[in-house]
Amino acid sequence: EDTELLDDEDTEPSKSVDVEIVNIWDKSQIYYPSRTDPETVELTYSDIKCLDPEVFLKSPVINFYIQYLRKSRPCDDLYIFNTYFYSKLEEALSRTGECGSQFSKLRRWWRSVDIFKTPYLLLPIHGQVHWSLVIIFMPAKEIKSGPRVFHLDSLGLHSSDKVFGVIESYLIEEWRHLQKDSSYDIPFSDTIWRHLSRNIHKEKIEGAPAAK
Known part of the structure; x- marks a missing residue:
């Protein structure tokens, strides 16, 4: 063969x-x-x-x-937004004269969540090939304090002042929306709720372990 x-x-x-x-x-x-x-x-x-x-x-x-x-x-005590939310929020809030309508369209992102009654909100931020994180803490009504916003940025590449401005505008826009509902059960004390913009505390945290 x-x-x-x-x-x-x-x-x-x-x-x-x-x-x-x-x-x-x-x-x-x-x-x-x-x-x-x-x-x-x-x-x-x-x-x-x-x-x-x-x-x-x-x-x-x-x-x-x-x-x-x-x-x-x-977990009912925690809500994590996906990584695209912050950039969409930033874009909506930057449109002069259209902020209200753009913000209404964004509401679908958290339609199942009352952000003021959720103890912890997490917002990942991506920019300049770097990640940072916003944590919003909503205190219980008896604590008599407003929301606390923390920006964790290990390398300090994202402007915390800019981030705080976006988050503060977000909370105030949602507060204005809820103000229209007279039956809404407010999550904070009356004084804190009426003057929410004065009671948003912000803190920048650097030096966390860096991650690519």
Whole structure:
């Protein structure tokens, strides 16, 4: 029986096939918790690669984890906005003369949450290939204090003054909206609620462990 000898070139896999497989992986999509969920998060393999050492974190991966926490560990005392919310909020509040209408459109982002009755609100901020975090603490009514806003920025690359301005405007716009509802059960003491803008306390925190 004749034996056919193959050249080395014949036994090596085609490089084009390897590239094609890599491209397929890069385009592969993962949906969490499911494709049909209205709050689904879409991930690709290339997004997941940002978890490799010395690579900058991407929004889809952080949003995946935020959604995972919401679904697997629901907590009425905490609400985490996704990574796109802050930039949308900043854009809406910057439109002179259109702030009210733009803000109304944004309300769908927290339609299931009363922000003034949720003890902790977390807002991730992304800019200049860097992440920082805003934590808003809403005290209980008996504490007789207004909201406390903390900006955690390990490298100090995001202007805390600008961030505080955006968050303060956000709280005041929502306060104005709720003022229209005479039946609303106010979450703070009457004095604090009536003069909310004077009772928003802000604090900048630097020096936290840096993360890419």
